């Protein structure tokens with residue numbers, strides 16, 4: 001989804017504006033709807049968007065966008081805590097840790113922002129459930145964090161969400177796809193293991209032109225944890 005505050009644009013978007021992001025999204029939906037109509041009866045194409053939850057008001061923005069474009073589905077994702085990106089760079093992640101007052105607080109903030117999305121938006125797919133792991137692989141889950149993970153999984157399962165198995169982790173050098181082994185272990189410990197049995201397989205490839213990122217995923221192959 002297009003971010004709507006200039007301060008939320010990433011460094012790589014320095015030549016963009018809030019308006020250009022909105023225009024790109026509009027073009028995406030227009031083209032996707034055209035293809036949906038053209039291939040009707042041959043391919044079941046759904047038109048959706050990935051969410052953000054950056055700041056108070058983000059959730060309403062998601063609601064407005066879904067309403068305006070009558071989107072077929074949403075991937076409910078969180079990429080920020082306290083308005084700071086947690087998956088863009090190690091430097092930004094460290095800044096997020098500092099502002100949150102430590103790793104455990106940051107994790108709790110992430111899963112609370114995710115919970116807000118799950119409750120208020122009910123996205124059809126939960127995107128990269130444990131993205132917060134990206135720059136802190138070895139960090140053990142505190143009991144409070146684990147409780148929030150259990151809460152979020154249970155909430156998503158109750159309204160019928162799919163859980164994204166996201167291979168972007170391989171591009172970032174992580175040992176497995178999202179959700180990673182420690183999340184699956186929380187599932188197993190709490191006997192809600194089967195809840196991950198509704199997966200959505202996604203590469204999060206971002207780029208097709210040139211194919212570099214997609215090719216990376218394909219070369220590495222799928223390597224997801226056994227469910």
Ligand SMILES: [Zn+2]
Pocket residue numbers: 050077079127128
């Ligand atoms: Zn994402």
